[in-house]
Amino acid sequence: MLKPTLLVLALAASFAAQAAPTRVREVEGITEYRLPNGLQILLAPDESKPTTTVNVTYRVGSRQENYGETGMAHLLEHLLFKGSTHFPDPKADFTRRGFSWNGSTWFDRTNYFAAFSAGDENLKSYLAWQADAMVNSFIARKDLDTEMTVVRNEMEMGENDPENVASQRALGAMYLWHNYGKDTIGARSDVEHVSIPRLQAFYRRYYQPDNATLIVSGKFEPARALAWIEQSFGRIPKPTRTLEKTYTQDPVQDGENLVTVRRVGGNPLSVAAYHVPAGPTPDYAAVELLNGILTNQPDGRLYRRLVIEDKLAAEVSPFSLALAEPGFAMFVAKLAPGAAQERLNAALLSTVEGLGREPVTDEELARARTRWLNRWEKQFTNPEQVGIALSESISQGDWRLYFLLRDRIKAMALADVQRVATQYLRPGNRTLAQYIPTDKPERAPAPAFADLQAELATFKPQAAAAAVARFEATPANIDKATLRSELPGGMQLALLPKATRGGAVQGVFTIRLGTAESLQGQAATAELAGAMLKMGTRTLSRSQLRDALDAAKVQLAVQATATGLSLTWSTTREHAAEALALIGRMLREPRFEAAGLEEVRAAALAQLQEQREDPMALAPNEVDVALDMVPRGHPRYKPTFAEREQDLKAVTLDGVQGFQQRFYGSSQSWLALVGDFDAEAIKAAAGRALASWAAPVAPVRVADVTVDKPGRLQLLPTPEKQNAMMFGVLPLALSDDTPDAAALTVANQIFGGGAGSRLWARLREKDGLSYGAGTGLSLNPQDPRSGWYVYAIFAPAVRAKVEAGLREEAARLLAGGVTPKEVADARGALLSEARLGLAQDAQLAAALARQAMLGRTMARTQKELDAIAAVTPEQVNAALRKYLKLDGYQLVFAGDFR
Structure with missing residues (x-):
């Protein structure tokens, strides 16, 4: 007879042997495994970026819902984040760790995913939560009661979108019986009357290892990841129930369907x-x-x-x-x-x-x-x-x-x-x-x-992509690897060559335009000129230019304002120089024609019409208008919707052509590239395409004007809109050089900067009033014009409760101050988010271009991160007392408050 200790060891060894994952196949760098309990595992290691992404997909969506159960799969997506046996508040833990996380529900599946800085503790923690959430989630009545209004608020967001509503009605007419004809968010009546026992039964039926696939991609060590997966998921028993396949099919459609939706507002x-x-x-x-x-x-x-x-x-x-x-x-x-x-x-x-x-x-x-x-x-x-x-x-x-x-x-x-x-x-x-x-x-x-x-049967996988060398995305290493130079004529370069998967390259080119005097009344012209840059060059028609961009694997975005022009693109190593040449031709030799102007004008006016009736656009625009400190026509003036329509209609072809000829040039411009490229070849290509190109009007930076206006609360009516928006900004007469920058950043994180923040916990978690609520801090890098903004979306009927919640949480924060734990968690979240951002090549290219424009390097970023890491509760409380004044906010509520 075995001694008790030996018996325990023998049972543990037997359990481990039963739970060991089995390798199934490898396809193009992705390896599939199976646990004995049925869990499918896909591992896609990639050392090129210091981040890890974990995604668990359950093969259940609105297609599996029965009569009276519509929206049930989506409700479970929300409730899983409400906690489980060993993770009572997962969202706060995700925020503390700086995870970028979410979940989504669709017709055939529900998934939960997170991206985070690569590290054993982050990966182990998230795997452990996913395993616990799979079988131990609370799915409790108290959580459903508060989350119900949040889900209804999400419904109301969709009901405010004409395209969303029209698509829903089309699907409802297309399908007679199949659940694809029902919106994933569900019928309001089903969602509002769902029973907890029925919801729990749905959860137990589908949230099981044999109905799930776990995907781990990015930077991680596969053997260790498998061991942690086995440790977290292997103990879950294989379910004894059998899932039936869905078998409903609609007959062939027997004639045209016509659906008409009539509502107030929105574009036809x-x-x-x-x-x-x-x-x-x-x-x-x-x-x-x-x-x-x-x-x-x-x-x-x-x-x-x-x-x-x-x-x-x-x-x-x-x-x-x-x-x-x-x-x-x-x-x-x-x-x-x-x-x-x-x-x-x-x-x-x-x-x-x-x-x-x-x-x-x-x-x-x-x-x-x-x-x-x-x-x-x-x-x-x-x-x-x-x-x-x-x-x-x-x-x-x-x-x-x-x-x-x-x-x-x-x-x-x-x-x-x-x-x-x-x-x-x-x-x-x-x-x-x-x-x-x-x-x-x-x-x-x-x-x-x-x-x-x-x-x-005939599928033949291609060879897996070659492994990519690791790059440590720290400020010091980024500075060390970045090659900075200036070309003849003044254009500044920040080039960061590094290995990337697929030879990807991310680029950003920014140009400063004009002067405060020369740019008077030019905002709409600048906008439409930028929108027309993709419409061809002197020697390339619009189609030829698009074909050339496609051939060079260029995906390009243009952002144009009265004071600057920014182009952001992605391409690959073999096309990096060619992409620069095409961008140079677009900027220097654009094809501006009357038909193209009318096309971009129509698109801008159509978008404007949508915004005029959308609470989520109305409220921020009204705040911008209220905080304006310059006269109409000034390049930094924020127009009303009516003024913007008038300006767009007044733009002429001669005006667009003249704007490009007078203001486009590279004497004050900044080019940043990050990815797999030859730096010398890129420098030469940039010189050929963009260097020594001066605009007739030499650019002078147009400064922001400090806001000096009292706070005000406004209610904007949006008839028959089922979703409402709160948006407000507290002007701060300081720049990011202020000694209070780090303390303010941490204060914002605690007040409303994430899922663990005070405002989120009150308006979403406790009161269940809002699908999304929070705050943000925008510190101006050059002028004393910064802002602390606050926002929430909600049903119009609860406007007073939303305002009361905001005021009470601000007062409580000022009266009681922050706790050491809140400060520590906020610091950790901010630092993790910063590390994650530095690992995104597109964001990094934008940051390098911005730093070049400001005369900064990553050493400045490291200094800011060090300051955040050293912030104390006393400093945060002092910053809150000094700056957080709700009466100073321009606060706008837009909705149907009748």
């Missing part, structure tokens, strides 16, 4: 929706390509006809999903100002359904394929994105579908794209929003489930 829009095959089928790849063929800018058929030629739409966009079962494809068109909805509908339908009359061309297919594959490659080279993107393939039945779809896109023949367009994009399979009888109804192919085994 139309949605043309069609049933399409399930994501795992070969034909779904054709749907993805048809999205691009129809809506890509500037060559997509819908975009070209509706936006450019007929000027019926301000913008068009696709919305299709690779779902586990037969799904849908939507094409959204927002009406241009002054256009007629009937003409828009006719043009939208004739263009989409006209692919049978005007077949897809080889050129159209090649463009769509290139752009789709460029986006896929960019996503796959980012360990934080790919770890979460795999959720969608997992929800379809197998994670390898992520790669199979890519291969199908590459191999898709023109004939198959044309066949799918002809079969599915037809009137009898359409939902727009009208009933039209027809003697000869046309039917789409009958939907069918995918045979995963057959679909994957």
Whole structure:
């Protein structure tokens, strides 16, 4: 007979042997394992960035909800963050550790994910929470009662969005029986009347290891991660219940559907929706390509006809999903100002359904394929994105579908794209929003489930990407690796060459424009000039420029204001110099034409119309206007919506051309690149493209003016808007050089800077009034004009409670002060967030460009972090007493408060 101690050891050894993960397969750098309890594990190690991403995907979404259970999967997503046996307050712990975390619910899955600075304790802690949350979450009535209003507030946000509402109604008309016709957030009545026992039963049924996939990507040691996964998840027993597959299918649609939604506010829009095959089928790849063929800018058929030629739409966009079962494809068109909805509908339908009359061309297919594959490659080279993107393939039945779809896109023949367009994009399979009888109804192919085994039988994984050398993203190491120089003419460079996955390169180029006097009344002209930069050059048409950017794998964003122009892009090592050359041509030789001006003007006016009726845009704009200290026309003036409309309509083609000719130049400009590139080659390319280029009007920085206005509270009416917004700013007459900067930063974190903050805990966790509430601190790096802002979104009926909660928490903070634990947690969260930000190459490039403009280096960043690390509770309390004055806020509540 074994002694008791030996018996315990023997049982432990036996348990460990049973729980050991089994290696299943390796595909393109991702290795799959299984625990005996059924948990699927995917490990995607990548040493190129000092961050780790963990994502747990449960194969349950709104598709699995029964009658009366709509919204249940989404409710569980919220309640899992309310705590479990060993993690009673996970959100506070995530904030303390500086995690970037969230969860999401969709038709076929629910997932929970976090990105954080790589480290054993962070990884072990998050794995332990995920394991505990899987089977030990409270799912308690008290938590449901407070979270209920938060979920309702999230519903109300969606109800304020015309595109969201129109898409919901289209889906409801498309599906007679299948749950894809029901919005994931659920019916209000179901959500409000859900029973805790039923919700707990749903949780116990689906939140089990055999229904989940755990993904770990980024920087970690696989052997240790497997051991911790085994330790956390291996003890969970394999469930004895069996999950039944869903089997509901809608019949083939037997005629056109028309849905009309009438509401106050918002821009008119139309949605043309069609049933399409399930994501795992070969034909779904054709749907993805048809999205691009129809809506890509500037060559997509819908975009070209509706936006450019007929000027019926301000913008068009696709919305299709690779779902586990037969799904849908939507094409959204927002009406241009002054256009007629009937003409828009006719043009939208004739263009989409006209692919049978005007077949897809080889050129159209090649463009769509290139752009789709460029986006896929960019996503796959980012360990934080790919770890979460795999959720969608997992929800379809197998994670390898992520790669199979890519291969199908590459191999898709023109004939198959044309066949799918002809079969599915037809009137009898359409939902727009009208009933039209027809003697000869046309039917789409009958939907069918995918045979995963057959679909994957011929799949051959590509070779895994080569390992990337580790880079320590510390301020000191960044400074050491950054090459700073100045080119003839004044342009300053900050180049940080380092190995990246896929040879990725991130770039930022910023130009200072004009003077306070020369830029009077030029804000709208500057904005539209920047928006037109993608419309071609003197020698490249708009299509040719877009093709050249696609060929160079450039994804480019332009931000233009009256005082500056900033271009942000990504590319790859082999195209880095070519990307700079193209950007130089766009800036120095833009093609400004009347049609292009009208296109960007229409888009700006359409966006403006949406903002005028949206509480979440109205409140911040009103605060900006209230804090203005300069006269109308000044380059830093904040216009009202009416003034902005007037200014946009007054912009002329001559004005745009003249603005570029007078103000664009590189004498005061800053270029920063981060990623895999040859620094000398980039320096030479920058010299050829942008150096020695002086604007006729030499730029002089336009200073911010210190605010000197009393605080005020305003209520803005937004009739029939179900969501309301609180936004306020406390002006601070100081810059980021103030000795109080670190203490103020920590004070903001404690007051409203995260999930563990005082304001969040009061308005969301305790009172359940808001889906999102918090504060933010903006310290101006050059002028004594900073601000401490506060915000919350909520149902209009609880406005008084939201204001009372804000005032009471501010008073409590000032009266009782902060605790040493709050200060320690805030310091830790801020430092972790800073480390995570330095590891994001796009953010790092922007930071280097900004530092170059300010004459700073990462040594300044390290000094700021050191100051935060040394902040004491006494310093925080002194800063709060000195600066936090609610009566000094410009505070605006926008909503329907009748």
